[in-house]
Amino acid sequence: MGRKLLTEHINVAGIDTFDVYRQHGGYRSVEKALKMTPDEVVEEVKKSGLRGRGGAGFPTGMKWSFLAKPEGVPRYLVCNADESEPGTFKDRQLMSKLPHLLIEGMITSSYALGANTSYIYIRGELLYVLRILEKAIAEAYAKGYLGKNILGSGYDLDLHVHPGGGAYICGEETALLESLEGKRGNPRNKPPFPAVQGLYARPTVVNNVESICAVVPIVNDGGDEYAKIGVGKSTGTKLISACGHLNKPGIYEIELGVPVEEFIYSDEYCGGIWKGRDLKAVVAGGSSVPILPKDLILKTAAGENRLMTYESLSDGGFVTGTMLGSGGFIAMDETTCIVRNTWNFSRFYHHESCGQCSPCREGTGWMEKVLHRLEYGHGSMHDIDLLVSVAKQIEGNTICPLGEAAAWPVAAAVRHFRHEFEWHVTNPKEATAPGAAYRGAAVLA
């Protein structure tokens, strides 16, 4: 059993209250950090090798050091709690069970960045979590961990929770900032980057909930200690929200470096595929990362065991690899129709495109329509190539990464499961029967 840095006490009764959380060692990192200089805290985070847990995996310490620090200008830390990627549900659990862990992380991180006002931008649908957080924040204010002169250190911090309107696009950091400013949640053009001109045109750092929570054990135990967990540049623990056709779906805190095979099949984690069926494919990091067939998710193209790390999962690029992403692990058994699944993902991105830039606005809808056609047996072979071509026209040409997020799953599904698309074209009657799925052998890229 791996170490649990974040979720060790998650099932303790009353852990969402200040007193119980404090009894289990809570808020130690705040006390420790306030005795250090902000730069020392940043240095610890850099040493830890912590990488952004929201999906992109950018080193958090490096992101922090990019923050512009002009004199006399306020800086902001914004926590991105707008978790809405299909298949990802780790932050919700973390916030609703351990609200004080996030608040502790926010205080420590804000101190490191020199921010005196910080925000948690939470997804609008999670209203009940917002209430939990607000209650916890009120407790932290009452105990002197928030507000003026925290623990007599002279450091002030105000923490606000702001609910979004429920748009997926507001999880993109600049759209999040626009929304937080009260505007329509459209992503901004970059540069300028948020580290220079973010919230209210001030230097801003936007971090995922899990990244901010991970700062707590990093400060408590030291960055070096944290970096000992994991493999290579993938350090520490990561929450994986496993769902789909698994015996034990749920949220697992794993030490990075667990083999994918072990994660799926061992009883410690997901316990294998349900109903004794065979695994067909896995989307390893939330719906936007490329889907991989069973053979490629368990072993890399070179035949090595694939591990749950940033590097191992992306081994082989997008030809034979994928990404760790946000940790939304979706397993699909042999009864799954990949065309229908891809259409479903595509429908989501069509619905969630903000409509600001033309390739994404028009292309996501186009892909959805073509996939719908294929799924319902009206497609032609030409449509399959059309899909790849449209995906390529979107990818890389949009303002924000939603374009890529929409294009990657479609391109990868055609790349690895082209035979299923062709089967829908050649055998429309069979393929459109309720619950039909191609059961033939997968073709490796």
Added chain:
Amino acid sequence: MAKITFDGIEVEVPDGTTILNAARKIGGGVVPPAMCYYTPLKGSGGKCRACLVKVSAGSAKDPRPMPKLVASCVTPVQDGMVVENTTNPQVLDVRKGIVEMLLINHPLDCPVCDQAGECDLQNFAFEHGVSTTRYEEERRTFDKIDIGPLIQLHMTRCILCYRCVYTANQITDNRVHGVLGRGDAAEIGTYIENVIDNDFSGNVIDVCPVGALTDKTFRFKSRVWFTKPVNAHRNCSHEKCNGHVTLWYKGADVLRVTARKDEYGEVKEWICNECRFDKKETSDWTIEGPAQIERSSVISANHYELPVINPQVIADMPESVVRELEQNPPLKLGGFNG
């Protein structure tokens, strides 16, 4: 100052200039097309992706190429930057894709659209697109929204450049319209049908790159290439309006009034609604002369060039006739007494 190389041409521009404006300084065929960027409107640009270019060297300090194509209208230059536009096949390929994306849900009703002939999307598609489509589905349409007696909103033609939103934000006293909805259901609207009514609202017609916002007083009156643009001015009583306009004549009638635009279709001076909609008599205006229209434009297809008389012919003419020709060039604009 920053020196950049654009398509192999060196140009020096002040720091903070965008790549697009640096290219416009060079001018001619290297300038990337722009469907949403509009110099007079702060914050515009970056949306249509028509102006994507390849930055093959970021700057003199950091000569690494930028990983993705960048929107030239919002990306500032760096000293030593090397940019490829027409010289890069990837850029041209992507641009072809952008045309396709913009056109798949465009109604292509140019034969009945008032904007035809001065439409940015027409020009863009003609220059960079292909003549076929791969889109088989039904095109997206919108219901018509009434936004008052002066401006026609035809949302189905809109390419969501946001120019009219910025115009209303920055030029008029209060913006009553904006973008509603999301994705390909996003539309320009006034939310709970509202009339756009303020002194400068007509400018949204000028900034619209397509026929989504058109002048109701000019609707279906004439194709633009049958009208003749003439620069004129009047003493406008509105404090923010200079009264410098372009009149569009057909015969002796002023069919419409627009602001003056530069070669990139950008308004030079905003005009008020009184000048635009109410002053349609020649007697309201002091005529300055024919407006400059690009030679390649369909509007300049049949007028305005003074007939070129062969110097040999002139030499054979009596001196009095030559003087007469010089004083009264043989061009009469539709019979007004200007």
